[in-house]
Amino acid sequence: MPYDFQEVLETIRMTEIEHFDIRTVTLGISLRDCSDRNAQVAKQKVYEKILRYGSKHVQYAKEIERKYGISIANKRVSVTPVSIPFDSFGIEEFIEIASAMDKAAEEIGIDYIAGYSALVQKGMTNGEKNMIMSIPGALSSTKRVCSSVNVASTKAGINMDAILMMSDVIKKTAELTKDKDSIGCAKLVVFCNVPEDNPFVAGAFHGVSEPEIVLNVGISGPGVVLDAVRETGRGDLSALAEAIKKTIFKITRAGELIGREVAQKHNVPFGIVDISLAPTPAEGDSIADILKAMGVEDVGAPGTTAALAMLNDSVKKAGLMASSSVGGMSGAFIPVSEDQGMIDAVKRGNLSIEKLEAMTAVCSVGLDMIAIPGDTPATTIAGLIADECAIGVINDKTTAVRVIPAYGKIVGDIVDYGGLLGLAPVMSIRELSSANFVNRGGRIPAPMRSLTN
Amino acid sequence: MKFSEEQLRKLALIAISELGENASPDKVKSVVSKAVENANAERIVMDQGSSNSTGKIILTAFGLNRPGIISAITKEISVCNCDIHDLSQKIMDDFFTMIMIVDITNSSQDLKDIQERMFQIATELNIKIYIQHEDIFRAMHRL
Numbered sequence: 001m002p003y004d005f006q007e008v009l010e011t012i013r014m015t016e017i018e019h020f021d022i023r024t025v026t027l028g029i030s031l032r033d034c035s036d037r038n039a040q041v042a043k044q045k046v047y048e049k050i051l052r053y054g055s056k057h058v059q060y061a062k063e064i065e066r067k068y069g070i071s072i073a074n075k076r077v078s079v080t081p082v083s084i085p086f087d088s089f090g091i092e093e094f095i096e097i098a099s100a101m102d103k104a105a106e107e108i109g110i111d112y113i114a115g116y117s118a119l120v121q122k123g124m125t126n127g128e129k130n131m132i133m134s135i136p137g138a139l140s141s142t143k144r145v146c147s148s149v150n151v152a153s154t155k156a157g158i159n160m161d162a163i164l165m166m167s168d169v170i171k172k173t174a175e176l177t178k179d180k181d182s183i184g185c186a187k188l189v190v191f192c193n194v195p196e197d198n199p200f201v202a203g204a205f206h207g208v209s210e211p212e213i214v215l216n217v218g219i220s221g222p223g224v225v226l227d228a229v230r231e232t233g234r235g236d237l238s239a240l241a242e243a244i245k246k247t248i249f250k251i252t253r254a255g256e257l258i259g260r261e262v263a264q265k266h267n268v269p270f271g272i273v274d275i276s277l278a279p280t281p282a283e284g285d286s287i288a289d290i291l292k293a294m295g296v297e298d299v300g301a302p303g304t305t306a307a308l309a310m311l312n313d314s315v316k317k318a319g320l321m322a323s324s325s326v327g328g329m330s331g332a333f334i335p336v337s338e339d340q341g342m343i344d345a346v347k348r349g350n351l352s353i354e355k356l357e358a359m360t361a362v363c364s365v366g367l368d369m370i371a372i373p374g375d376t377p378a379t380t381i382a383g384l385i386a387d388e389c390a391i392g393v394i395n396d397k398t399t400a401v402r403v404i405p406a407y408g409k410i411v412g413d414i415v416d417y418g419g420l421l422g423l424a425p426v427m428s429i430r431e432l433s434s435a436n437f438v439n440r441g442g443r444i445p446a447p448m449r450s451l452t453n
Numbered sequence: 454m455k456f457s458e459e460q461l462r463k464l465a466l467i468a469i470s471e472l473g474e475n476a477s478p479d480k481v482k483s484v485v486s487k488a489v490e491n492a493n494a495e496r497i498v499m500d501q502g503s504s505n506s507t508g509k510i511i512l513t514a515f516g517l518n519r520p521g522i523i524s525a526i527t528k529e530i531s532v533c534n535c536d537i538h539d540l541s542q543k544i545m546d547d548f549f550t551m552i553m554i555v556d557i558t559n560s561s562q563d564l565k566d567i568q569e570r571m572f573q574i575a576t577e578l579n580i581k582i583y584i585q586h587e588d589i590f591r592a593m594h595r596l
Contacts, residue, residue, distance in 0.1 A: 003552070007590065007594045011594075012583045065565075066563050066564060067565075068564065068586040069564050069565065069585050251593075253592040254589050254593050257592040
């Protein structure tokens with residue numbers, strides 16, 4: 001027998017009991033050749049191109065699921081940031097493009113399509129300005145389109161003008177989708193140092209340096225890691241790091257195998273495997289539970305940041321060893337609404353926005369799926385985004401803000417989206433004003449990279 | 454384009470059945486190239502995923518021991534036209550455990566179909582049967 005009993009049992013346990021699955025296979029499609037002066041023609045080109053490459057996406061993924069018996073939770077598509085090919089368009093025309101994306105996504109049978117995006121960390125063109133202003137309209141009139149805007153980078157600094165615009169866009173999106181608990185904001189991410197090959201929606205897009213078409217895969221197994229941590233028992237922290245690494249190594253290898261197989265079916269190049277630990281509201285699929293199993297009483301306790309840092313670092317180290325194609329975010333996600341353990345910690349009053357902000361300095365993304373009171377001023381949201389960008393810019397890492405100023409809701413209320421987006425208790429945010437700072441506008445210059453004390 | 458051993462064997466069988474005694478190098482070449490074209494067009498031979506895919510599954514069964522477990526499982530495997538490559542079985546106290554490596558390349562059923570069939574047997578015999586592709590094991594446990 002080429003495999004011993006232990007190995008067989010371990011594999012069965014991971015897939016059957018601990019919910020190891022492939023979180024997403026995301027087909028990246030370039031739209032750069034879809035530009036046209038006439039919006040109707042461009043719209044048609046976008047629709048046809050997504051259909052041409054993507055029509056078999058769900059079918060192929062399902063075939064691979066059948067072949068290997070490992071479930072692929074989400075099949076998705078990302079496209080070139082739309083502000084690039086359609087730079088000449090006005091606000092209404094951009095919304096038309098969003099509706100074409102929405103229609104194509106529906107046609108090929110996927111739940112989300114991402115790439116309604118712009119990269120404006122240094123400054124913005126007229127087209128990018130229009131595109132950003134079109135976001136509330138686009139997200140409120142479509143179901144499947146996800147949007148992201150990059151407003152800062154370590155090389156360019158922090159574009160405060162863009163942050164101010166984005167905080168208005170977030171407020172407006174919340175208002176336009178108020179009858180669905182401001183769900184539009186759950187599909188809108190503000191980034192710093194955005195990766196161009198991230199397969200995880202809502203922040204995914206098909207970067208400008210990517211090929212015509214590419215297949216990226218995101219794996220996930222908080223349940224598997226949780227069990228590995230529990231099995232280590234009272235071992236010291238190096239033993240714990242070792243246990244996490246071994247587990248991540250194995251699931252990364254399986255993830256890459258599945259990704260390559262789906263890419264081969266499509267006959268398109270395989271891009272990257274994103275080894276992020278992405279939680280879902282399902283029982284046992286929680287990052288918070290891992291942190292608690294590591295030893296903190298609840299998320300938010302002193303020590304949480306250190307535990308998360310170690311988890312994140314172990315994930316990266318093992319992933320890099322297991323695959324030469326690691327990319328995207330590749331770390332631990334800490335969204336609030338999508339993680340039952342985080343939701344509970346917030347409800348118990350143990351987890352505040354300030355602690356979450358500290359945690360984002362060591363995790364792979366940022367303030368994610370956090371509901372705040374609907375009357376939070378746009379300038380306060382701008383301050384929050386600026387803080388998050390500062391962490392990203394100075395530490396040379398990706399950070400992001402996906403915050404929901406839930407229209408008409410106050411602290412203690414709940415916004416409930418169901419499904420993967422989960423539910424979020426509205427958290428309190430400091431009422432001190434950031435207005436005079438953020439309203440200065442302009443750009444926080446790029447940081448120096450030496451004398452790093 | 455790379456062929457697995459199994460695919461090459463299929464090609465050879467096609468060539469033999471068409472040519473019989475009259476084989477000559479030119480004839481073999483034309484028959485084989487036709488078979489390869491068909492394979493590409495219909496994705497029959499090539500639809501096995503990556504060229505280093507083994508087409509084997511690992512079947513694990515365990516539960517309270519009772520007569521007829523192996524017989525029920527192996528019967529179903531033979532009905533599906535699968536080939537057992539390795540089998541390791543142990544009775545621990547009253548507990549039955551078995552790991553089997555099965556080649557499913559020649560079967561018309563895919564892993565999911567076989568899983569469903571085995572699920573029925575498992576329910577009837579009140580045991581657990583898990584089936585997974587060998588590629589997953591290789592990826593996870595072998596460098």
